Each structure stands twice: as C-alpha cells, then as structure tokens.
Amino acid sequence: MKALKKESRNPTKNGTKIQSAVDRLKTGIEGFDELFGGGIAKGRGLLVTGTAGTGKTVLLNEFLYRGIQSFTQNGVFVTFEERPDDIIRNVSSFGWDFSALIEQDNLAIVDCTQQSVPVLQSGEFSWDVLISRIEKMIKRVDAKRVAIDSIGTAFVRFSQVVDEQKVRELLFLLMDKLKAMNVTVMISGEKTARDAALSRYGIEEFVSDGAVTLELHSGQNKTIRIMSVIKLRGLDYRSGKVEYEISPSGLTVFPKIPVDINVAETNFDVRLKTGINELDQALRGGIPQGHVMLIAGNTGVGKTLLGMQFIYQGLNDGEKCVFVALEEPIQQILKTANAHGWNFEKYQKKNELIFIREGLLDISTDQLLYRIVRAVERINANHVVIDSVSSLESSSMDRNKVREFLIQASTFFKTRGVTCYMNYLSGDTFGAGVGQLLGSLTTNEMRLSSIVDGIILMRYVERDESIHKMLNIFKLRGSDHNRNILHYEIKRGGIKLGERFKAK
C-alpha cells in the first residue's frame, strides 16, 4: 500500500509538460507562483492590471519584499504614484520595514512623482536622465527585481506637460533598458471598471510579456478578490480565475488544483476499514482505496458520526487524516468523539489528524480547497472527511463553484490515493414509508453521482409507529457490495449495523 501511494504521488503527474527557454523566477508570494505554474518569467515584464483598491501596489511591494527576504534578491521601486514616504508608511502595516531595507541598500525607491513644480515644454528633450537614475539605482543595490507603479500615473503626471506619445516613449525606453539589464519587472496599470481592454494607453501589452488582472466582486458579506492570468509569453500557466486575499501579512493567492486527467486508478485490492465491521462486510472488505464516497442523509441521521468512525479507524491503523468541519465547531466534534470513547486530541497533538474549520459566511471554495490540499500534503493524509458538501453549497450559493470544487478535490484525492467521505444533507421526507427509500434520492445526489465513486444513503423510515434508521450502499464503483437496505442504530461506540430491513 505504501509503495503504491508513493507512485501516485509522483510530482510530474501533469500530463502537459511544456519545454521552454524562459527561466522562471519564484516571487515568494504565497500561492502566486503556483498560479503561474512555478513562477513568473525571469528577466521579463509582468503587467498587473486592476481597478483602484484591488491591491496592485501591495502586490508590487510584496514582490520586492519577498525577493529581499526570501531570495536575497534586492529591489528597486520606481514610483510615479505615491511619494516614497507614503510607500514606506503604507507597507509598514504589513510589518515590512522598507526604511531598514533602504538603509541596508537592499532596496531603493526612485521617486518619479515629479513633485508639484510647474513645468512647461519648449522644444525637444530626452528621458535619459530618468532612465539613468533608475539604472544607477539598480546597479547601486544590485537589484534583481524592479517594480513600476504605474503606467496610468506616469501618463497622468507627464501628459499634463508633454504629449502622450512622449510618455509612451519613456515607458518603452525604460522597459528596454530593464530588459537589457536582465531584471524581472512588475509594472502596474489601471483599469476602469467598465473598460475590459487590457490596453488603456495602447502600450500595456507591449511593455510586458505577461499580464495578470485583479478584480473585486461583492459577495454577500464581504468583498471577493479574483485574480487571473491573461497571458504569459513563452510559459505555461493556469487559466481561469482564482481567489486571493490581502491579510495583515500580505497577499495570498488560492490557486486552483489542476484537473489531472491521468488519475491514478483505484486499487480495489486495498480496502480501507470504515470502523464498522458489518459495513466493511457489506462493502466486501471496506472502501476501495482512492474512492470518493458520498454519504447522503437527513439531519441527525449519523453522517458526521460515520465520518468520525472512519477517521478514528484510520488513525488506529496508523494513517493520517484530515477532517473538514463545516457543520459544527471542532470542540463539539471532539466532545462527541469523547462520548464515544474516541480520543482525537491525542492524534491531533501528534500531527496525525488535522481539523479544518471554516466560517460559513461567504465561504471561498478556492480558499477551502487550498487549505485542504495544504493539510493533506503536510501530514501525508490518506483519509479525508468533508462534513459537509451541502453546507458548502448552501453557504456559497453557487452550485457551479461547489461542483467545480468537488471535481478538483476528488481529482486531487485520486492522484494521491486519498480516500474521502463527502457528507451530504439531503432533504428527504421524514416519514418515507416502506419501499420509498430509493425514491427519496434527490436530484442533487444524482447530480453529484458522476463525481463520486460511491454513495451510501442513510435514511429515517417510519415503521410500526416508530422511527427506524436505514442504510443502503447505493453505488460502489467497480466493486460488488451488499444491495440490501440495512437497519442501523447509533450507540456508544458509534454506528451499529443491524440486519436487513424487511418489507412487511
């Protein structure tokens, strides 16, 4: 089993391998490099566009800061926008001490804000002095990274004095010079909300080899930040939109996990125990390794418990587990576990079990997926329970995003041979009568059916003037299984499977 997992964890699993003469530069900004498939193009220009407030300047500042801190690559900030003092003050809120970095000659700011001195133009002039100021700064600190903020403000500042064509010339000259010096450049450009075009000044696309766009969208309770790579000359990158956030420690991008078509096949010979002997028997030995199971049932029917039992069994077998708790607080889960005699804290302390808890208001599926992936990779987990997918659906209010999340999550699990329970609250009727168990299968479960490898239905059934709990293995891809409807009860120690439910 161990050997097989290793094989499926081979990092070069991406089907498309692009050969390229362009080297990559790791920015060090969390998640950002993954978005570009490992880093941005080294020695080239990356255009960062977005409307006001999207965090372009933060991205540029962090690009320089991470370069100095993580890679000992010094930086130069060319500002047409904010005065150096303002820049230093603004980044201090992220804990980045630009004054100290300037003091130590790791960083230099070239002030091109040209102050408030009135200027007129009379005849021909040259930009050489500005270019040479920037060049000298780069040489002085031996910079490998340059940030320019921004194309729009360069135009606003200078076009009052000189015509736009002359400003274009400046930016072309500057980018040419920087390219010749082999520094990697991030340059920001404004975008008006309505204006979809990348090019506002007819220059943006020419001064850069790649472009990334930042957007703001209003969610129900908070603003959602979206980033997407528009183009990247000569390098492979991930298309599509990803979410990012600006936290007190800087920018974090939540790149999507690439959907890999060359998925490791499920090994039907390796079965994972569910923690319930009778259920293992009904599954002909347990859950096939790498299967994604949908556990569907109404509230209180024991879905969370089934997941906890699966995890506890895994932990006892020496496996690593991740429990994604979207329904209830972790403390409550631990309490329930203790009531059944399962000591989860012990495994948590040993770093063999990670709980992921996410608030449900405006939950970001990209962020959640990113956290799950990080947790699974960190401890090499092979048991995951997501409790529950339906709460994700109702809180994000976007079924397509949730579906996308499920596809990406299950693909990721499969490439690593992770076995997963996804709990799903299905709103079937409380009093479903005899023979109605399958009839209550909701369209949602059917919709998710293609994503998952197995479905276990848990249902209440009203019979003999009392409520019974019934369970059915509705689907188990590639494996024989017990097709009967089975009684079960919840007792101390977890779910106990009973005998077959017989129609009268």
Add this chain to the structure above:
Amino acid sequence: MKKDYLFRLYTLGKVEKSALAVANLNRICEKYLKNRYQIDVIDLENNTQMAEDSGIWATPMVERRQPAPIVRVVGDLSNEDTVLYGLGIKNINV
C-alpha cells in the same frame, strides 16, 4: 552682485540638445533680462545625487530658482514664448 533671476540649467552630457538649450537660454535672457540674471549649467552626468535630489526627470531642463516659486521648462528651449511664459519673464516685462 545679487541678480534678480537665478536659473539652473540641467543637462546630461555634451549633446546637441544641451548646447542648443544653453544658447537659447542665454539669448532670451540677454534680450529680456540684461544684467539681471545668472545661469548655472549643471551636467547631471557626473552628479547622480543632484539628479535624485532635485527630482529632474528629463533634460535639458531649466529651473527658475529666483524669484520664488520654483518653476521649470523642459526642452531645448526653442519655443521662445513658452520659455518666457514658463519662466515668468514676459509677464513682468510687458
């Protein structure tokens, strides 16, 4: 002797544009401000710190340092009207 007008002309290297700006500024000053001006030509090529401190972003550029406030005209100063207006010379002499 203290002059009414103090100009600083920033250039970068011995290029044609610089020479043209020096000549143009001298001619204009002789014509309108005879005996009342002083011009300091500063080549920024050997004076990086000055370029940084003064925030000069293009050359040639002339700066009126006296009388206050500081005003600037960028270019080879071939357009006399703009120079007179931009440096506040003509307004005073009209």
